Amino acid sequence: MTISRRETLGLMATAGVAAALPKRAEAAAPHPLTLWYEQPAAEWTQALPVGNGRLGAMVFGGVARERLQLNEGTLWGGGPHDPVNPGARAALPKLREMIFAGRFAEAEAFANANVMAKPLRQMPYQGLGDLFLDFPGLGEPADYRRALDLDAAVATTRFTANGVLHERKVLASVPDRLIAVRLKAGRSGAIDVDLSFTSPHKSASARADGHELVLTGTNTAAQGIPPALRFTARARVQAKGGTVTATGDRLTVRGARELVILLAMATSFRRFDDVSGDPDALTTATLDAADKRPFARIAADATAEHRRLFRRVTLDLGTSPAAALSTDQRVRADNLAADPSLATLYFQYGRYLLISCSRPGGQAATLQGLWNDSLNPPWGSKYTVNINTEMNYWPAEAANLPECVEPLVDLIRGIAERGAHTAQAMYGARGWVCHHNTDLWRGTAPIDGAKYGLWPTGGAWLCTHLWIRWEYGCDRDFLAAAYPLMAGAARFFLDTLQRDPETGYLVTNPSLSPENGHGHGSSLCAGPTMDMAILRDLFDQTSEAAAILGRDAEFVAEMRAARARLAPFKIGAEGQLQEWQQDWDAGADDIHHRHVSHLYALYPSHQIAPDTTPDLAAAARRSLEIRGDRATGWATAWRANLWARLRDGDHAHSILAFLLGPERTYPNLFDAHPPFQIDGNFGGAAAVIEMLLQSRGDTIDLFPALPRAWSDGSITGLRARGGWQVDLAWRAGRLTQATFRADLPGTRTVLAHGRLTEITLAKGQRRTLTASSFEKGQA
Numbered sequence: 176m177t178i179s180r181r182e183t184l185g186l187m188a189t190a191g192v193a194a195a196l197p198k199r200a201e202a203a204a205p206h207p208l209t210l211w212y213e214q215p216a217a218e219w220t221q222a223l224p225v226g227n228g229r230l231g232a233m234v235f236g237g238v239a240r241e242r243l244q245l246n247e248g249t250l251w252g253g254g255p256h257d258p259v260n261p262g263a264r265a266a267l268p269k270l271r272e273m274i275f276a277g278r279f280a281e282a283e284a285f286a287n288a289n290v291m292a293k294p295l296r297q298m299p300y301q302g303l304g305d306l307f308l309d310f311p312g313l314g315e316p317a318d319y320r321r322a323l324d325l326d327a328a329v330a331t332t333r334f335t336a337n338g339v340l341h342e343r344k345v346l347a348s349v350p351d352r353l354i355a356v357r358l359k360a361g362r363s364g365a366i367d368v369d370l371s372f373t374s375p376h377k378s379a380s381a382r383a384d385g386h387e388l389v390l391t392g393t394n395t396a397a398q399g400i401p402p403a404l405r406f407t408a409r410a411r412v413q414a415k416g417g418t419v420t421a422t423g424d425r426l427t428v429r430g431a432r433e434l435v436i437l438l439a440m441a442t443s444f445r446r447f448d449d450v451s452g453d454p455d456a457l458t459t460a461t462l463d464a465a466d467k468r469p470f471a472r473i474a475a476d477a478t479a480e481h482r483r484l485f486r487r488v489t490l491d492l493g494t495s496p497a498a499a500l501s502t503d504q505r506v507r508a509d510n511l512a513a514d515p516s517l518a519t520l521y522f523q524y525g526r527y528l529l530i531s532c533s534r535p536g537g538q539a540a541t542l543q544g545l546w547n548d549s550l551n552p553p554w555g556s557k558y559t560v561n562i563n564t565e566m567n568y569w570p571a572e573a574a575n576l577p578e579c580v581e582p583l584v585d586l587i588r589g590i591a592e593r594g595a596h597t598a599q600a601m602y603g604a605r606g607w608v609c610h611h612n613t614d615l616w617r618g619t620a621p622i623d624g625a626k627y628g629l630w631p632t633g634g635a636w637l638c639t640h641l642w643i644r645w646e647y648g649c650d651r652d653f654l655a656a657a658y659p660l661m662a663g664a665a666r667f668f669l670d671t672l673q674r675d676p677e678t679g680y681l682v683t684n685p686s687l688s689p690e691n692g693h694g695h696g697s698s699l700c701a702g703p704t705m706d707m708a709i710l711r712d713l714f715d716q717t718s719e720a721a722a723i724l725g726r727d728a729e730f731v732a733e734m735r736a737a738r739a740r741l742a743p744f745k746i747g748a749e750g751q752l753q754e755w756q757q758d759w760d761a762g763a764d765d766i767h768h769r770h771v772s773h774l775y776a777l778y779p780s781h782q783i784a785p786d787t788t789p790d791l792a793a794a795a796r797r798s799l800e801i802r803g804d805r806a807t808g809w810a811t812a813w814r815a816n817l818w819a820r821l822r823d824g825d826h827a828h829s830i831l832a833f834l835l836g837p838e839r840t841y842p843n844l845f846d847a848h849p850p851f852q853i854d855g856n857f858g859g860a861a862a863v864i865e866m867l868l869q870s871r872g873d874t875i876d877l878f879p880a881l882p883r884a885w886s887d888g889s890i891t892g893l894r895a896r897g898g899w900q901v902d903l904a905w906r907a908g909r910l911t912q913a914t915f916r917a918d919l920p921g922t923r924t925v926l927a928h929g930r931l932t933e934i935t936l937a938k939g940q941r942r943t944l945t946a947s948s949f950e951k952g953q954a
Contacts, residue, residue, distance in 0.1 A: 176419045178527045207494070207516055210502045210844060211322035212236070215332075219244065220841035220851055221503070223323040223330045224546050225354065227347035227477075228534020228582070229319070229547035230440050232354050236321030236332040241343065243356070244548045245408060246933050248538040249444035252299045252395050252550070252617035254403025258292035258620040263601045266290050270700075274678055280696030283625045286685065290601075291628065294398035297612055299555035300541050302548045303408060303440060304374030304390060308358075311367055313337065320753045325520075325527045328481040329474065348477035349534060351465045355473050356436040360530075364416060366431040371424060373409060373937070375550050382797070387411050387462075391896040393453070395550050406442040407454035411462045413437070413470075435470045437462055447589050447617040451857025453930035484530050487575040488892035490519045490863075492885045503842035509831035512884045518863060521835055524844050525570060528853060529579045533567070538615070539582040541569040544853040553850050558586065560633035560691035561611040562770065566809055566854040568640060569779060569816070569861035572647040573868070575892050575900070580644055582655070586613070587637050591660050594619040594634055598667050606666030609634035611689060626698045627690050631671070631683060635713045638664045639768035639780070642716040646661050646896040649919050654720055661717040662727070665734055668710055672737060675701060675756070680742035688754050688772045692764030701758050702742045704773035712780055714738040744783075744791055751801055752794040758803070767803045769810035771817065774798060777819045778813070781871045785822055796821055804830050808839045808846040812858025819865035819880040827866055828882035834859050867903065870895035877903060877913060877927040897921050899936075914943045925949075 215236045218223040221231040222244065231246040266289035273282035282672045316334035323330045332343040340361035347354050372381040372390040379392030387409060394404040410426075417430030428434055439461040441454035465473060483761055497505060497514035505517050532545035542545070542563055543556045564583075571580045594607030597619040602608065610621040611630045621628035641657040644650075648812050672681040673916070682702025689705070692698045716733040721727045747758040754760050754773040776782035777795045785792040803824075804814055811834045818827040834838060834855065839847050846855025867890055869876040875895045891902040898919030904912045911928050917936035925932050930949040936944060 179635065180422050180521055192251075206324060206326065206327040207498065208415070208520060209322050210325070210520070210524070211320060212501050212503055212842070213319060214272055215319075215321065216843070219548055220845055220847075221843050223321070223843055224528065224531065224544075225323075225328065225330055225345055225347040226531035226545045227349045227352070227354075228532060228537035228545070229281060229352070230354055230438075231532065232345060232347065233546055233548070234321075234323075234330040234332075236330075238316045238336065239305055239310050239313045241310075241332070243306040243308075243345065243354075243438075244546075245303045245306060245354075245438075245440060246545055246547060247303050247406060247408075247440040247442055248545055248573070249442045249615060250301050250303050250394055250404065250406055252301055252397030252402070253400030253616065255448050255616050256400050256618075258294060258297075258622070259597050259600045260290055260293050261600075262622065263290045264603055267602065267685075267856055271673060271947075274684050274699055274701050275673075277695070279420065279693075279736065281700050282685070283697040286625035286629055286699065290621065290685075291625060292622045294400065294629060295535045295622060295624070296398050297555060297557055297614040297618045297622050298397045298400065299551050300543070300547055300557065300615070301394060301550045302375060303406060304372055304379060306408075306410060306436075306438065307371050307373065309369040309371070311369070318510060324759055325523050326482065326485060327478045328527070328531070329478065337365075339363075344474070346477050347476055347531065348473055348909055349480045349600055350476045351468070351473050352439065352461050352595050353465055354438040355470060355477070356438065357470045358431075358434040360432060363432040364430040366417065366428065366434055368428045368555050369432075370410060370412065370426040370428070372410075378402075381424040381427050383424060385421055386413070386419050386426070386582050387421075388424075388426050390693075397551075403450045404442045405454055407458045407846070408438065408440045409458040409462060410438045412438055413466075416917070437465055437473075439514070444615070444740060447593065447615065452580055465559065473945075481530060484576055484578065485523075485526060488523075488526065488890070490522055490888070490890045492516060492519050492888045502844065506840050506842060506844070507837050509832075509836040511828070511835050515743070515885060515888075517883075518831065520845060521856075521862040522860050525856045526574050526576060527844060528856055529567075529571060529574075529576055532853070533576055533579045533582045535581040537582050539586040540853060540857075542852050542854065553848075553852075554555045554779065555614070557584065558613045559611065560609060560613060560637055560896065561630060561772070562813070563809060563852065563854040565636055565640065565779070566858045566861075568857070569658075570864060572643055573864045573870075573894050574860065575894050577644065577894075580640070583640060584644070586617075587634075587641065587660055588615040590619050590634060590637075591663055593617040595663065602667070602671050604667050604670035606663040606668075606670065607634060608664075609637065609665050625685075626687065626692065629699060630687050630689055631667075632686065632709050635664050635668065639709070639712050639716065642712075642720070645720070645896055647898065649898050651723070653859070655724055658717070658720045658724060658726070661713070661720060663732065665717045668713070669733060669737055673701065675742065678742065678756070679740075681737060681740040682742050682756070683710075689770050691754065691768045691772070693755050693759040694762035694764055695759065700755055704752065704754055705775050706741075707741045708776040708780060708782055710741055711782060744794075746790070749797065749801065750794060751798040752791065754798075760798070767806070769806040771799070771802055774817055778816045778865070779874070784820065784871070789833070794823060795890065805833060807848045808834065808855030809848065809852055809858055811839055812846070812862060815862035816858065816865050819862055820869070822880050824866050824880035824882035825884075827862060827880050828884050831859060831862055864893065867891050868895065868901060870897075872899060873922065874900065874924045874926065875899070875915075876902075877910060877925065881905070881908060883908065895923070897923065899923065910946045912943060914941060916941045
């Protein structure tokens with residue numbers, strides 16, 4: 176019998192892998208929350224990310240040449256512009272008539288000619304450039320290791336060359352607003368290095384001056400929109416010993432025993448309609464403020480700020496000998512059942528990435544978070560709001576990172592402002608609208624083509640995140656600030672919903688079920704299931720917000736009346752939840768389509784659940800069975816969450832195992848769509864939580880989908896709706912202890928293994944339950 180490499184690695188992970196490991200790797204096993212490798216990164220998806228929410232770097236860990244690929248979160252292509260097609264408003268009545276008449280292919284061609292944005296595509300997120308460190312005369316390395324410590328938020332490279340130990344550390348600091356690099360050698364005078372900048376922007380140029388290396392330039396035009404941004408990257412070196420020489424466009428350091436590089440970056444972006452900032456002054460001020468602070472202090476403060484968020488949640492799913500393998504080997508082994516701590520690492524890596532790329536004051540996480548090395552990355556690395564942007568924030572509240580949601584809230588504010596113009600100019604409607612993408616300039620018109628972009632519900636879906644923020648934190652001031660955004664989105668649909676001439680229900684038209692063709696010559700349709708579900712949430716949540724705030728009784732009545740007339744869910748001939756108003760699923764262009772848009776109501780919404788709507792839950796299950804488990808990275812993550820909501824932990828775990836295997840995860844644990852999209856990382860982290868804890872209203876459900884592979888474990892610091900935190904421990908698949916801490920007072924119904932109990936806590940109070948508490952039905 177022939178045993179494959181995958182099977183061999185799986186056997187090693189379950190029995191005797193430690194004996195097969197190199198002695199050095201076995202003896203030097205790092206902290207469990209560390210990504211580590213025995214060779215430098217040969218490709219971008221092997222490099223290690225650091226970020227402070229505004230500045231990002233990918234660290235390659237090279238020996239003779241180290242590369243730091245750099246990003247600044249506001250460096251995008253083009254500039255402010257109005258993309259609304261001036262002919263769209265006049266064309267809409269005819270387009271709606273075509274769709275209601277079933278002339279779908281004709282409608283799509285008409286929409287492409289008369290309705291879509293100009294330009295047709297939005298602006299891309301763009302890489303800034305690279306800082307290269309070249310080390311002349313450095314011999315072949317020995318004992319090489321590079322690592323990313325998720326707890327400390329530091330990337331480290333260590334090796335021995337020419338008999339000298341070298342250590343290089345890279346971190347991104349929130350307090351000091353910079354990226355810091357420290358080079359150390361085990362022998363005085365052993366550091367010789369040349370520093371240089373490169374950039375893909377043709378306008379960019381570098382100059383060396385004293386102890387500084389400065390890169391300046393402008394962003395790049397895109398889709399006919401001229402560049403509007405200036406950018407600066409400024410590196411300042413602090414050498415202990417040796418000499419620093421500025422020559423043309425590079426700095427030369429010779430004979431140092433230690434070198435610190437402080438790196439600041441900025442653009443002239445201030446707001447989507449203001450590009451008057453001074454990046455030269457900003458970067459100079461940043462470095463002047465940090466210049467007299469030693470690296471140790473910068474690093475300590477950066478790590479302390481990171482840990483303030485990161486250490487709120489701990490997870491232990493058990494370990495195995497496979498945990499001693501390097502991270503790339505663990506991914507290649509493709510055996511999550513034999514390596515439970517890889518799921519722990521992946522979950523905490525998702526939290527690390529969100530902390531690193533989405534911080535107050537910065538931009539929201541893009542399709543690639545903060546990290547991108549291209550001027551024209553896949554899908555522009557924009558904000559795709561028909562799933563991907565929302566997925567980026569699925570784990571944020573429950574994983575105890577509410578601060579990381581603030582950039583998303585800022586994004587919604589910006590697109591609401593720009594979307595009000597789109598709503599009026601394109602639809603003649605009140606309120607605001609955003610279609611399936613937006614960018615730094617907060618474009619909201621439909622882009623890319625009618626079959627993808629003529630979907631009006633992106634802004635409405637984003638508004639549900641405002642409500643989720645309220646549910647977890649119950650901050651009345653936040654709700655008062657968010658309510659106008661929610662109300663504006665609702666008003667748009669009150670003005671634009673159309674009466675279906677066949678059924679009399681209110682539906683969206685034009686729309687589509689992202690991004691799936693229904694088999695009748697187009698994707699365009701009226702009232703897809705996803706739209707109806709999103710609008711039920713929007714109207715319900717906005718109505719409840721108004722009631723909490725004591726506002727707008729007439730408006731609430733209007734929303735509730737419209738909500739009652741929305742087209743209902745339907746179950747099709749194959750027992751599936753229909754994706755469209757008609758039973759078109761079996762004849763759709765792709766029955767295994769990556770999007771599962773019609774299942775929004777199951778997850779992330781709570782409109783469908785096994786305990787409250789069993790028939791619809793069964794139909795959703797049937798839809799998932801037809802769709803299949805394997806899809807692109809982010810779509811695989813969505814499926815894992817959906818199966819967790821169906822309380823099938825083993826099925827959810829099998830999908831998570833595929834997500835963490837080599838087909839959908841790169842060596843640096845970035846999600847592989849492919850190519851890289853960060854939403855799969857965040858969706859995977861959310862799925863881990865969904866398997867262990869779900870909350871809905873005043874109910875907290877413990878272990879709703881606990882897989883057999885995680886028979887023993889613990890987790891601390893999870894958040895449930897209503898301002899409560901939850902710690903869990905379990906053995907042999909059964910609860911041993913659950914501790915609840917109330918940041919806000921209240922009563923909760925707690926479910927564990929099919930048994931209920933009720934807990935009432937005052938603000939700040941804590942209570943611990945054991946399995947017997949549930950068996951006896953008391954707390």
